């Protein structure tokens with residue numbers, strides 16, 4: 001093997017670019033074959049194949065994670081929250097359509113090497129739209145968990161308010177990280193870009209941010225990092241922006257079956273007698289996944305502290321009712 005190849009190999013290792021690493025290994029194999037050392041060439045090719053297979057099954061080579069422990073450094077510190085979530089999509093209650101689309105995304109990401117071999121790239125940019133508490137943040141976390149990737153979260157509204165006038169520059173730093181460090185990036189409160197457009201003090205800043213985000217969305221991303229943008233208000237998003245996403249996934253309040261599914265999951269071993277479920281039905285109406293979860297948690301906590309083995313349907317109905325009341329009050333207060 002030539003020094004040139006060794007240098008290139010080390011370089012791709014340092015950069016964390018596994019695709020490049022494997023493709024150089026194949027070049028070395030080809031060179032060995034040309035020089036008549038077919039046995040070594042075959043060994044190399046088999047190893048590369050093995051590495052690719054492991055990528056495809058999502059099992060990292062050597063049983064350890066390939067993603068370096070990445071924490072935002074320097075100026076990004078304090079802007080970006082990083083986490084290594086353990087969640088999975090299986091722990092979420094989702095419609096068949098949404099589950100199917102997320103599963104396809106995970107598969108494309110896991111087998112991105114195979115796609116790239118054929119000149120294709122996996123889905124990377126997704127817009128998650130829906131009312132509060134319907135699972136957008138949870139989805140980002142579950143995708144990071146499924147893919148064994150770090151989750152980096154930026155709240156755009158916080159970025160605007162803290163770094164007025166410098167937001168576009170701060171975003172640039174983030175986008176550079178997207179290109180360098182493979183991960184799941186959640187741009188939360190994405191509508192902040194659209195929402196501030198009417199504000200006369202903000203016009204120049206918003207233009208800069210919008211242009212910066214539009215340009216970023218067009219940049220090729222060799223790490224295939226996932227970029228997820230979440231918003232409650234799709235209606236105020238710039239159309240030019242919305243068009244740049246590979247996929248738009250809509251979240252909504254759960255239907256009765258999904259609502260019961262969420263509660264059942266959260267009750268865990270504190271089961272409810274099968275015949276009691278029917279009486280719960282009406283109390284579920286209009287509550288988000290998050291509110292249902294909170295109500296279930298409240299009764300579970302009571303049951304634990306009271307030493308009860310089961311929860312009573314009355315307690316659950318009451319907890320749900322409390323949530324409904326809270327929601328009603330809150331809505332009136334903010335005048336919706």
Ligand SMILES: Nc1ncnc2c1ncn2[C@@H]1O[C@H](COP(=O)(O)OP(=O)(O)OP(=O)(O)O)[C@@H](O)[C@H]1O
Nearest residue numbers: 092093094131132133134135136137138289290293
């Ligand atoms: N589809 C779901 N399946 C199971 N639990 C869910 C689901 N959606 C939400 N939850 C529960 O609600 C909590 C809050 O959900 P999440 O933070 O994902 O909402 P969100 O859509 O990001 O809301 P917001 O717009 O307010 O940020 C989750 O931590 C989880 O406990």
Ligand SMILES: [Mg+2]
Nearest residue numbers: 136137188230
């Ligand atoms: Mg959220």
